Amino acid sequence: MFSSIAHRYDLLNALLSLGQDRRWRRRAAQLTKAGLGDRALDVCCGTGALSALLKRRVGTAGSVAGVDLTEAMIAGATGKVPGVDFRVGDACRLPFADSTFDAATMAFGLRNIDHHDLALGEMLRVLRPGGRAVILEFSTVVAPMDPLYRLYNQWVIPRLATLLLGRAGAYQYLTDSIAAFPPPLVVSRWLREAGFDRVRYQRMTLGIVAIHVGVKPRP
Numbered sequence: 252m253f254s255s256i257a258h259r260y261d262l263l264n265a266l267l268s269l270g271q272d273r274r275w276r277r278r279a280a281q282l283t284k285a286g287l288g289d290r291a292l293d294v295c296c297g298t299g300a301l302s303a304l305l306k307r308r309v310g311t312a313g314s315v316a317g318v319d320l321t322e323a324m325i326a327g328a329t330g331k332v333p334g335v336d337f338r339v340g341d342a343c344r345l346p347f348a349d350s351t352f353d354a355a356t357m358a359f360g361l362r363n364i365d366h367h368d369l370a371l372g373e374m375l376r377v378l379r380p381g382g383r384a385v386i387l388e389f390s391t392v393v394a395p396m397d398p399l400y401r402l403y404n405q406w407v408i409p410r411l412a413t414l415l416l417g418r419a420g421a422y423q424y425l426t427d428s429i430a431a432f433p434p435p436l437v438v439s440r441w442l443r444e445a446g447f448d449r450v451r452y453q454r455m456t457l458g459i460v461a462i463h464v465g466v467k468p469r470p
């Protein structure tokens with residue numbers, strides 16, 4: 252599914268989120284607290300939008316790696332973001348040694364992974380003790396906005412996506428998976444169960460997304 256939308260992915264993101272997706276990723280990058288010289292990992296990096304923000308934070312003295320299961324996404328990222336080590340790989344079996352990174356992010360990836368416990372466990376494993384995981388994901392919209400948001404998700408998004416991609420059904424998965432994703436308190440529990448400490452989250456844009464943060468405990 253992601254291979255078939257890779258060529259229009261950035262445009263669709265910007266349009267369907269009404270330009271908010273950049274703001275969400277900027278905040279996620281900030282919350283990593285990654286600084287010059289740090290090593291950062293962007294899991295489910297897609298076309299590298301968040302990887303690019305991480306690269307800016309760590310500078311030339313630092314390093315950023317990006318991993319995604321979809322070759323077409325990695326091809327798009329490699330062409331777009333210089334200086335990042337992009338690789339095809341599985342979030343549930345990251346191709347890195349233990350304690351390699353100071354920060355690890357995942358933007359709009361967790362929702363697509365059946366075994367969230369494996370993916371979160373892998374993020375924990377590759378972080379150094381004290382390293383931060385930041386997860387940006389769709390969330391539960393605040394009550395008064397809920398009917399409007401449902402209408403937008405279930406009616407507007409599939410039609411707009413069909414128009415732009417030239418075929419029906421491609422974004423039905425997006426809206427279904429958003430509706431099926433649990434509220435942020437459940438994601439906090441997943442992070443704690445995976446072994447993260449100091450777990451917290453913040454909502455953005457009336458709860459359309461939440462950004463979750465967890466820290467790998469020091470021994």
Ligand SMILES: C[S@@+](CC[C@H](N)C(=O)[O-])C[C@H]1O[C@@H](n2cnc3c(N)ncnc32)[C@H](O)[C@@H]1O
Pocket residue numbers: 253264294295296297298299300301318319320321324340341342343357358359360363364
């Ligand atoms: C909605 S896109 C998000 C891309 C990017 N992080 C962003 O913010 O735009 C989800 C990405 O997760 C990737 N993905 C899904 N399952 C994966 C897995 N098990 N391991 C690595 N990447 C995965 C897909 O290929 C896709 O590029």
